[in-house]
Amino acid sequence: AQSVSQHNHHVILSEAASLELGCNYSYGGTVNLFWYVQYPGQHLQLLLKYFSGDPLVKGIKGFEAEFIKSKFSFNLRKPSVQWSDTAEYFCALNTGNQFYFGTGTSLTVIP
Amino acid sequence: DTAVSQTPKYLVTQMGNDKSIKCEQNLGHDTMYWYKQDSKKFLKIMFSYNNKELIINETVPNRFSPKSPDKAHLNLHINSLELGDSAVYFCASSMGGARTGELFFGEGSRLTVL
Known part of the structure; x- marks a missing residue:
């Protein structure tokens, strides 16, 4: 059965630290993959997506x-996080x- | 213009009551969804409609009944509300089919059952 696993449930970083959030999926066919961000009290917004082509995709706010x-992975990265990146990532x-x-990863960035 | 809009944004009600949440999208998408997000932020698909037809109906109590009068609207009615129904309910839409693209989410409706 299809599934998505996010192994990091809670991540705490200081500002300017680098970020990598893990994502693994289970599916044998062609996949479309996404990362969504949910800022506190808000709805989910698309960060980036992969459909085909270059496996390195760039999204908004410096995420890739x-x-x-x-x-079977689609890890999210950002070279230098900011306090405003504090959010839930799916x-x-x-x-x-x-x-x-996936079950989401809660990221807290400490100023 | 809000692409996917839900009303109301907040609902506070007593156990046993019936309530509805409305959702409208102006993106011209074929497929609409209802997701439930619990207190641990876990997102669970509840229903999906494609061109007014139900295509996904996950294990959800019969007290939850979706209705899609047209492909731009997907409403959620909940009967006999229980404490465990407290959550944030998100409506979403996508192009559907082979051109599914991404999901566009509404701002959520926070339901609190007392």
Whole structure:
């Protein structure tokens, strides 16, 4: 069955630290992959997406993610986090009309 | 213009009551969804409609009934509310089918059952 795993549940970083959030999926076919961010009290917004082509995708606010097919992974990275990046981050997989979400990673950035 | 809009944003009600949440999207998308986000932020798909037809109906109590009068609207009615129904309910839409693209979310409706 299709699934998405996010292994980091809570991450605490100081400002300017580098960030990498793990995401692994389980699905044997063609995948569309996404990272969404949910700022406190707000709805989910798209950070970036991968459909095909260059496996390194760049999103908004300096985020990027790399699709590694052999590892079934789509990890999110940012070289230098800011306090305003404090939020919940969700990895998602689309296999058609169905979207599968990971359990989310709570990121707290300390000024 | 808000792409996916939900009303109301906040609902506080007593156990046993019935309530509805409305959702409208102006993106011309074919597919709409209801997600439930619990206190641990876990997102659970509840329903999905494609062109007014139900295509996903996860294990959700019968007290929850979606209605899609047209492809731009997907409403959620909840009967006999229980404490465990307290959550944030998100409506979302996507293009659907092979051109599914990304999900666009509404701002959420926070339901509190007392």
